[in-house]
Amino acid sequence: MAPELSERARASSPIPARAGVGLKPEHYWDIAETAPDVGWFEVHPENYMGAGGYPHHMLTKIRERYPLSLHGVGLSIGAARPLDLEHLARLKALVDRYEPGLVSEHLAWSTHDTGFLNDLLPIPYTAETLDHVVRHVDQVQCALGRQVLIENPSTYVLFQESTLSEPDYLDALAQRSGCALLLDCNNAYVSAINHGFDPATYIDAFLLRHVREIHLAGHAEVADEDGGRLLIDAHDRSVIGAVWSLYERTLARTGAIPTLIEWDNDIPPWHELFEEAQKAERLLDRARRPNARAA
Amino acid sequence: MPALLETAPAALKAMQADFASALFDRRRVPEGLGARHGTPSRRFDVYRNNVVAGLIGCLGSTYPAVRRLVGDDFFNAMARLFIEGQPPASPVLLEYGAGLDAFIQSFEPAAGVPYLADVARLEWHVARACHAEDAEPIDGNAVADMTADEVARARLLLHPSLRLMRSPYPVVSIWRANVRNERGVRIAASPNGEAAMIVRPHFAVEVEQVERGAFEFLAALAAGYSLGQASAFAAQCSANFDLATTLVQIFSAGAVVDVVPFGQPHPLLQTSKGSSHA
Known part of the structure; x- marks a missing residue:
């Protein structure tokens, strides 16, 4: 049976404008034992959709102390096929159980008639697909009874039929569906290098009024067959300097805003991840000072 | 929810059908991709790799003894065939991998390890017990x-x-x-x-x-x-x-x-x- 959240946990629901960390099972004990000074944690809800067991036990423990955000990878709001209502109901049950401060998903698709494709696949940015994604986001928000955040994806290919830029597409999506946005600075950087545009221009074009959360992560780099730089959103190392710069550029316009460090592969010891979060926390501190915000 | 009234754009449907089939077909990339560079195939490979390597990794963590018994190369090749025939039905990957025992049972190259299917069955029970009520x-x-x-x-x-x-x-x-x-x-x-x-x-x-x-x-x-x-x-x-x-x-x-x-x-x-x- 799902235990009720305590009043103490309920009171700490909203996600503060601080640095948070993507919660990995490898760090459960470090966090439960040492209660580090981290603003909040985020998990993929799909990893907590079992009925019981150790993951729920530890997440409940951690939720008692920290605000929690649910960051989905499985709703597939960009898919042509209808949303998986069973999955949506399971997400709703998890939202009811853990009362997260934020719930987010990706501007991507991952389901097809053949099954779940286990990646965040790209969609063409057209007026037609926008209508469709707006309907899906609306359906999700109605089912969950709350606003969700939608994240800009890392992309490796573009579509010839795309007519809208990604920032414009996301802004229109937020405008029309009432959703908020999650700006992943690393994804912006990865996509920019992969498609040959300037990441700073992308950030500047991103209308930040809808952004409620920022993600930071590390990426891998290989070369494509023409020798071009090909960045892969691997979440397997620390955030690079150029992405920190993009983050500072963003903070200068938004002020302090909840910021997550994601590290999902080649997971480091807890202190290393904590140090990365401290780095974000220092930049947030700076953004909190009066007159920090650009005009 | 008005699933029957939902009308996905035909172009999006066609694109995703093409994209999904190319993920499992190394001979081609989907139509309609634009890229700064000439050939988008290595770029498209990133998606292929994420899909397949991710699922192989998922099966490997559910079936560690099977993997160890046959070795990584054999396991990865076998897992790839299993994934192509039985991709996950849901995004909840902690529930993915049912039926690997039956797959192994009829997988000719594994015939030399007659107990492999039963080890897989045991590991599936362990995985289910892990997340049970x-x-x-x-x-x-x-x-x-x-x-x-x-x-x-x-x-x-x-x-x-x-x-x-x-x-x-x-x-x-x-x-x-x-x-x-x-x-x-x-x-x-x-x-x-x-x-x-x-x-x-x-x-x-x-x-x-x-x-x-x-x-x-x-x-x-x-x-x-x-x-x-x-x-x-x-x-x-x-x-x-x-x-x-x-x-x-x-x-x-x-x-x-x-x-x-x-x-x-x-x-x-x-x-x-x-x-x-x-």
Whole structure:
């Protein structure tokens, strides 16, 4: 049976404008034992959709102390096929159980008639697909009874039929569906290098009024067959300097805003991840000072 | 929700059908991709790799002993074929991997490892037990104060994570030697194979080898038979069955969550929740 959240946990629901960390099972004990000074944690809800067991036990423990955000990878709001209502109901049950401060998903698709494709696949940015994604986001928000955040994806290919830029597409999506946005600075950087545009221009074009959360992560780099730089959103190392710069550029316009460090592969010891979060926390501190915000 | 009224753009449908099929077909990339660079194939490969390598990794963590028994190269090649034939139906990957045992059973190249399918079956039970519903085990004191007659007529409610399996191979010993990295485990050639009780009393999954009669006893309890009935049945199946020893084993494994005295409705019959077994 799902235990009720305590009043103490309920009171700490909203996600503060601080640095948070993507919660990995490898760090459960470090966090439960040492209660580090981290603003909040985020998990993929799909990893907590079992009925019981150790993951729920530890997440409940951690939720008692920290605000929690649910960051989905499985709703597939960009898919042509209808949303998986069973999955949506399971997400709703998890939202009811853990009362997260934020719930987010990706501007991507991952389901097809053949099954779940286990990646965040790209969609063409057209007026037609926008209508469709707006309907899906609306359906999700109605089912969950709350606003969700939608994240800009890392992309490796573009579509010839795309007519809208990604920032414009996301802004229109937020405008029309009432959703908020999650700006992943690393994804912006990865996509920019992969498609040959300037990441700073992308950030500047991103209308930040809808952004409620920022993600930071590390990426891998290989070369494509023409020798071009090909960045892969691997979440397997620390955030690079150029992405920190993009983050500072963003903070200068938004002020302090909840910021997550994601590290999902080649997971480091807890202190290393904590140090990365401290780095974000220092930049947030700076953004909190009066007159920090650009005009 | 108005699923019937939903009209996805035809172009999006066509694109995704093409994209999805190209993910599993290395000979081509989808139509309509634009890229700064001439050929987008290595870029498209990133998606291919994320999909397949991600799922292979997922199967590898569910089936560590199978992977160790056949080696990474064999496992990866086999997993790829399994994934292509049976991709996940849901984004909840902790539930992905059912049916790998049956796949292995009919997978010709694995025929040289005849027990591999049963090791896979055991690992699938472990994975299910890991995420099964929570319940608090009780200890043997619950039956200590009952008369022999009361004990015989009572029913035991087993832990919702409990799974049972048996194999013509020493499957528990093979699994233990390959998953726990225990060295020097002697795998005896047991003519009757081995039976296993898989249960997660709290947070850790326990795999215990059980005697043939104890296996039948547990299977009968899981089906709702009384202790007396289950015990009689077990004794018929195995001359070695000993009720007292078996009760100690299953209570100390944390496999029992309640004792239902005779005359009280069995919770299984009310909620249809209970342990499943092979």
